[in-house]
Amino acid sequence: MKNSTLFFRTLALVVFIAGGAHLFSYLSYDGEMVANGAAESQLEKEIITDEKEENMLVNDKTPEKDALPAKAVEVDKETLTGQWKVEYDTEDYKGSIVYRIKNESGKHKAYTHEYRDPAGNAQKAEGDLVLVIDRFEGETGKGTYTIEYEGKSYEIEAKLKRVNAKTFTLSYDYYGYGDTETWKKL
Amino acid sequence: MIEFLSKHLEWANVEYWFYIFNDLSLVYIILPFFVLELIRYAYLKRLNKDLVLDSLANAFTFVAFYAIEIILGILAVTKVYFWVHENLSLPHLPLNWMTIITCILLADFAYYWDHRTMHRIGLGWATHTVHHSSEHFNMSVAYRFGPLDAVFPILFSLPIVMLGYDPILVLLAEVFVQVFQTLLHTEIIGKLGKPIEYIFNTPSHHRVHHGSNRQYWDKNYAGILIIWDRLLGTFEPEVETVRYGISEPLNSNNPFKVFLHGIGRLYRKMKGLKGFKNKMLALIKPPDWEPS
Numbered sequence: 001m002k003n004s005t006l007f008f009r010t011l012a013l014v015v016f017i018a019g020g021a022h023l024f025s026y027l028s029y030d031g032e033m034v035a036n037g038a039a040e041s042q043l044e045k046e047i048i049t050d051e052k053e054e055n056m057l058v059n060d061k062t063p064e065k066d067a068l069p070a071k072a073v074e075v076d077k078e079t080l081t082g083q084w085k086v087e088y089d090t091e092d093y094k095g096s097i098v099y100r101i102k103n104e105s106g107k108h109k110a111y112t113h114e115y116r117d118p119a120g121n122a123q124k125a126e127g128d129l130v131l132v133i134d135r136f137e138g139e140t141g142k143g144t145y146t147i148e149y150e151g152k153s154y155e156i157e158a159k160l161k162r163v164n165a166k167t168f169t170l171s172y173d174y175y176g177y178g179d180t181e182t183w184k185k186l
Numbered sequence: 187m188i189e190f191l192s193k194h195l196e197w198a199n200v201e202y203w204f205y206i207f208n209d210l211s212l213v214y215i216i217l218p219f220f221v222l223e224l225i226r227y228a229y230l231k232r233l234n235k236d237l238v239l240d241s242l243a244n245a246f247t248f249v250a251f252y253a254i255e256i257i258l259g260i261l262a263v264t265k266v267y268f269w270v271h272e273n274l275s276l277p278h279l280p281l282n283w284m285t286i287i288t289c290i291l292l293a294d295f296a297y298y299w300d301h302r303t304m305h306r307i308g309l310g311w312a313t314h315t316v317h318h319s320s321e322h323f324n325m326s327v328a329y330r331f332g333p334l335d336a337v338f339p340i341l342f343s344l345p346i347v348m349l350g351y352d353p354i355l356v357l358l359a360e361v362f363v364q365v366f367q368t369l370l371h372t373e374i375i376g377k378l379g380k381p382i383e384y385i386f387n388t389p390s391h392h393r394v395h396h397g398s399n400r401q402y403w404d405k406n407y408a409g410i411l412i413i414w415d416r417l418l419g420t421f422e423p424e425v426e427t428v429r430y431g432i433s434e435p436l437n438s439n440n441p442f443k444v445f446l447h448g449i450g451r452l453y454r455k456m457k458g459l460k461g462f463k464n465k466m467l468a469l470i471k472p473p474d475w476e477p478s
Contacts, residue, residue: 001419009417013295018276018349021288025279028192157278173281175354176198 079165080108080136083186085116094118098186099130108133131170136160145172191284200281204358211365219372220325226374227324239439240322244330246441247316251331258336267344267353276350286359289351290410293359296342297367297409302420304338305404311473312452313338316445321431323396328368332448363409367392377424387412390424397428 080101087096098114109132112125133143145158158172163182171180227233271278279285304310313332320327339360346356370392377383377390387408395406405422408415415421436447456465464477 006418010295010299013417014292014345014349017288017291017295021279021285022276022350024192024284025277025282028188028280028282028284155272173197176196176201178196 079185080133083113084110084183085186086181086183088181097125099183101131101133108136131158133160136162138162143170145170147172147174149177191287192280192282195281195283195286197281200286200355201358204362208358208361208365211368216325216368219369219374223324223372223374236439237322240320241324241326243439243441243444244320244326247331247445248329250333250445251335254333255336258340263340264353266340267347267356270344270347271353275348278352279350281352281355285351286355289346289355290359290362292346292349292351293343293356294363294408294410295414296339296346297360297363298407298414298418300339300342301407301409302404303342304335305407306472307470308452308455308473308475309334309469310338312448315432315448315451315473318396318432319436319444319447321435323371323373323393323428323430325368325371327396328371330444333445334449366410383412384416385411385413391415391421393428394422394424396430398431398433399426399429401426402428403433 081103082101084099084101085096086099088094095115095117097112098116099110100113101108101110110130112128112130114125115123128146130146131143133141135141136143139162141160141162143158143160144155147154147156154174156172156174158170161169161171163169166185168183169180170183172178224233227237301314304314313334316332317327317330317335320330343356343360347353367387370387370389372389373393375389378386378388382388383390387406387410391406391408391412394402397403402422405420406412406415407420412421434451436444438444438447452468456468459465459468459477461477467477468475
């Protein structure tokens with residue numbers, strides 16, 4: 001067999017297999033977005049229920065007005081900027097961290113802003129960069145999240161999912177070490 | 187179907203499945219099968235000192251190969267894989283069944299080219315001849331590795347990482363292909379059904395690959411799928427009874443000699459060639475190449 005035939009057959013096979021995987025990934029990403037808009041996940045339901053209860057207690061308003069389902073929320077990328085609180089209850093850390101998301105040259109980046117212990121005591125954070133949002137279209141997005149483990153920093157891919165205008169979830173899975181965080185806007 | 191293929195998978199589960207297929211296969215299939223082969227050898231009155239020493243030499247080469255692989259991994263390979271993944275890769279693929287299946291297909295195809303290269307260039311054959319130098323054919327031969335056998339696959343798996351596949355997944359897929367390949371080293375299983383023989387690499391196809399009969403040289407490089415050989419012109423069916431070994435027999439079961447004889451032969455060949463260019467060409471030209 002001629003070398004050129006070998007080359008083109010090999011190239012065609014690689015393009016077909018890897019291209020198929022990328023095309024599939026792209027299409028399923030779009031599908032995921034549609035699915036997210038059509039149905040609320042269990043987590044979304046829980047968060048919305050929590051918010052409904054919160055709103056009823058604090059504002060004495062009808063829950064339907066404040067806590068709209070995810071699909072009804074008009075997503076604006078600019079709503080990302082500002083302060084977001086995440087609750088943690090792990091062996092390493094109990095309490096919450098407030099992050100500040102800034103829009104830097106069109107890219108949204110989250111920095112640590114404040115640590116809060118369960119008693120409500122706050123301490124200013126060092127302002128470390130923890131999340132770079134690569135894209136957040138519609139209701140899903142992707143970013144690079146920095147986690148610390150045994151003194152080392154790891155930059156890992158994270159999936160973002162809009163729950164409503166004031167809440168999104170961030171999930172990651174780094175070779176079995178994973179979590180889903182709920183980011184709530186302050 | 188699309189929903190199943192695109193369903194996000196957890197790393198812990200994926201690693202567990204590969205642990206069952208890759209790591210545990212030694213316990214639940216390879217070792218029991220090897221024992222069965224020994225019983226068969228005994229029944230056929232072929233269980234002799236040479237076979238036992240050959241198997242021990244195979245085990246020794248595996249330990250040496252594994253040590254080299256660990257050292258390489260610790261020194262650089264893992265870091266290079268991750269660096270390439272972060273800096274020279276297409277958009278990263280999500281962890282789902284489609285990614286796993288295509289990664290195994292690509293790892294299998296990379297195995298084909300890695301294997302073919304090791305047969306068709308001098309340096310490759312210097313290490314891979316170790317695997318072919320046994321005149322027996324059983325599961326222990328699958329573990330008969332040469333000193334550079336851990337190096338060549340890196341060149342062929344890095345492009346898969348560049349295509350957006352996770353380095354750990356690529357390594358797991360490579361081991362999966364290798365484990366499948368291991369199971370083909372047996373004389374117990376004859377030919378399987380036609381559809382299987384047409385698509386998959388089988389013990390029959392791999393016996394051909396280990397044949398020193400002239401028509402069997404440089405044939406059937408496949409790992410899992412024999413279709414790569416069919417598509418790229420290197421397929422040969424098993425017709426004539428296979429004679430195992432290499433054209434220039436080793437005639438030794440000394441583990442050190444087994445492990446290093448290919449490198450020694452290449453060194454002596456290069457030493458005998460005139461001119462620097464010819465010496466270098468001996469590394470990349472086919473093993474039977476001689477300057478004109």
